[in-house]
Amino acid sequence: MTNPNAKTAALPYNRSRQAREAETMLDHITDDFDDNPPSMAYFYDLFRRAYCRGESIEREGVRVGTTCIHAPEELIYAFGATPVRLCNGSYHYDQIGADFMPAKSCSLVKATLGMLSSENAIPKTGKLDLIVNPTTCDQKKKASAMMAGMGHSVYELELPPAKESEQARVYWQRSVREFAVRLRQLTGKKLTRKNLMAAMAKTSRAQVAFRTLHNFRRKAPSLILGKDVFLVTNAYFFDDIDRWTDAVERLNAELAQREKDGFCAAQKKAPRILFTGSPPVFPNLKLPLVIEQSGGVVVADETCSANRMLYDMTSVDEWLLNNMVDSLADKYLKPCTCPIFPNNDDRIRRLLDLAKSFAVDGVVYQTFAGCQVYEMEQRSVAEALNKAGIVMLAVETDYSPDDLGQLTTRIEAFLESIKTRKRKAT
């Protein structure tokens, strides 16, 4: 690990260790399962091009990187810029990022820093004109200065430390308005009612497509596997939003057909798992993949790389510019179930509701080693779930593939216990 960049420079990218990491994961996702939906081909291909072959998926115009779901993408679109979500799941970058962060830090933050420090970051989304770093957890906050040190221009979007109070809400609305002013400086364009409306329509359409997909997952037996859905939502990080929505709509059409045909994507008695905790980001789909390889099926999730990112929709009462921006601000703060906030009631209620409405048998709670907030919430979540009669497995892991064997054993045991319980119940 002297200079990883030198190594990639020597080898063509597609033969690098980094590309192999992505390729192995993608091969598992596609080849270990029968009956992948044909319309998933778009996403498999997208990841293969971006992560395995290192192809450029750059887009025109101003590019704004975001390190968290709290950065309002509608505003970025409204200014004619393109948002790129920077949260990274690569073990390769995790290792590079270890130079910046203490050893016991979150893999996701390390990997993101690692990627940002690389010359030819994968996926190749082009040079970033601005990085928006919402002040969420400590590790992300402190990453700001490091990103700036790497030569990026960083904007700290100030998120209040709590979200319940009216004060916090008003504070956050101001932050978002100021962010709009910053974007105006960056792009030199005006924010108008019309272009914000168009931007919101774009996101809304994507959200509607996501919600449709989300609802298909309620069906038992399952129509689609969780590993595919994680791939779909991961693609939202960097794919063109309209193209992404088209692809999801095609997938939805196929799922509708599957439903009509009575198709089963997993065994009828496969334990239905709700996935929560630290976000799985490609290529780190290790844990969801293990669950589904072991005979479970991830039917729902409560993570900021999927559900939390796309589920909550904006409502506007009066379509006037300031109102629309305030409405957006509300959407990005009020329903957020991120554990950085003092109260975790909303997250527990959300989990219980998902568990109930998706007929979930068990919950898998992933915590990245070093992500303190998720670790701290684990106890209360487990208690609440157990009270509701839902078993939960807490898994602490990171991006390294070393614990794969141990994870597989634990997941298999967990799924087996669920099956036993179900058998006894019937």
Place this chain on the structure above:
Amino acid sequence: MNFDPIMGRMTHRFAPVLLLVSLASGPVTALEGGCVLWISDTSPMRAEGAPARRGGGMGGMPMGGGMHSGPPMKRLWLLSGTDPQKAAFARGDADASVETLLVTPSKPEGESVPPPGEGHRGLVFEMPAQGFYRVYVTTRTLQERMLNLNVAKAEVGNFGHDGDEEEHDRAMTAPRALENAAIEIVRERQPKEGPFSQVRSGTEQSFIVLRKGLPVPDARVRFVSHQGWSKEVTSDGQGRARFQVVRDYFPPWGEFQKRFKATYLVIAEFDATEAGNHKDQPYTSVRYQATLSGSYYPSPEDYRSYAWGLGVGLLAALLSGVATYLYRRRRLRPFQEVRLDEKA
């Protein structure tokens, strides 16, 4: 003709020039103050200037308002005199023949009732149904060879606010004159008049003189206001006489009462050459005389001001509007100072 004591007193009391002119235009005739009989719903024993009722109810509404059981009662007094404020109880005249007729909503042809009792007891009757009640007191006296025929009439409405529309409509369309009344005055209704309408000072009011249901042209019709100001005109071809109900209520501001109930009196007269016998005494001519009294109230225009109302309202709207505008322009309230402008 003769000096009229009422007119004489009137001229010195009279402040507004406007009315002087209009009154001067009327021909002055002789009406002996003492022998005009009319019916009032206010006892002359009452203090002057009493408002309609302390309960704030409308004029013409039954008394009591639930204080006693049974149908509402109405009490009327037969007065004599031409000044509404100075008239006294009519004294019984041994020579006179008096007939009293009560017309109720259920008996449109009328029924005879005993004549009003002596003095203070007045004429009391029950008003069991909703509608208008009319009382006719016909007095015949012989003066030398002339018969004085006086019909004093009163119209009283009995309506409750909870009465249904149909009853009100029926009352408003019921006939208002008697076909066999020797003479009578009918107050013509204002357009859009309802059972609770009141006559306001300042309005134009017309009266029709009828004899056996037929209009009487060229009768002398006199209108006497609460303060005794009067005007006389001659009825036109349709028996109609028009008057302006003059404003004659000018108290100091502190004593002004917007529900001040004033009484007007209308007297119509004409002579006819008719021969006949009254109580076995022959007569060669008849002087027909009809009276009708009613009440009127200060017009809202006398005490309401649009200028002030609109002024105050607009001022409040304007001030609060400007205040809001300035506040929005200049405020630097924390968290609100950043505003986005589509054009900037």
Place this chain on the structure above:
Amino acid sequence: MKRLKDAIDGVDLNRFRIWFQLAMFVLLVYGGYLAINLGNHLPMFACGFNQEGRGGICYLMPLQHQLARPWPQLFGMASLGVLTGFGIFWLWFIFLNKGWCGYVCPLGTIQDWITALRRRLGVRYARYTQDQFRHLSRVKYVLLALMILIPLGIGGGWFSRDMGTPFCLICPARMVLPLFTGDLSHLTVDFSSKTAVAMTVLGMLITGLFLTGAFVKKRFFCFFCPMSALHYLISRPALLKLRKDGDKCTRCGDCYRACDMEIKAIADDVKNADIMADDCILCLKCVAACPEPGALKATFATITIFESTEAGFIKRCQKGIGLDQPKR
């Protein structure tokens, strides 16, 4: 049945309300010309001073009249009348609960029209801070108390009769609603006595404030309405109810954004099922703005009549953002 339910849940509530309110406005402000009379115990501001056009009368007017009777009468025979009057009012009320405010009240409708005008002009609306909200929210109870105590005082002989129907004298409906039938006579100051001057000047001041207030603040007057306070005090047995399933709520605040009355509890309270607050006008905009299926609903005698659904939310939300025909 399911299709009917979907159609209702997917309704464009704002448009439905505009037409319904218009129909109710015509009924109550011009109904008198068509010989419509719904009586004088209506639980909203169908102003009785609109002499000609009124299709019914706001209960507050006869109530204040009745309470101003002399005490021996009021606490004697007339008490029966007061109680039956209240009973009729209550029967009207429990039928729609505060829906009278959000759907029927002509003064509320006028405020919504003024709001629509403001929106057209692109002027943003004002909001209270939570502190202002808390304090101002009490005003309506004070007005309700005064509205009952002053007429009682008149009956007892302490106040001038010119204070009769004290709330009507300062209620903007008295000035505004008769205007719609061409009656301008209430835009005046009454100089007949000192009390009358004071009350009518106050009335005109409030009318002026009402016009500005309604322009910058949604449903400005409803916040201070004593009828609203009276409603809330007797709302428990009402048939129309606003209910919330806190388990399904994500506290996204979409309902709070839509709320004309700025009721924060609608978004934050996940414990109470009966969620109607004292300022609520039961316009059900919150239900329409809720994306979580079944989280908010309107029930009539425990039967759900309008429920938040995802499809309904998307349909209503899309209208504003031109998503009517999703691209294929």
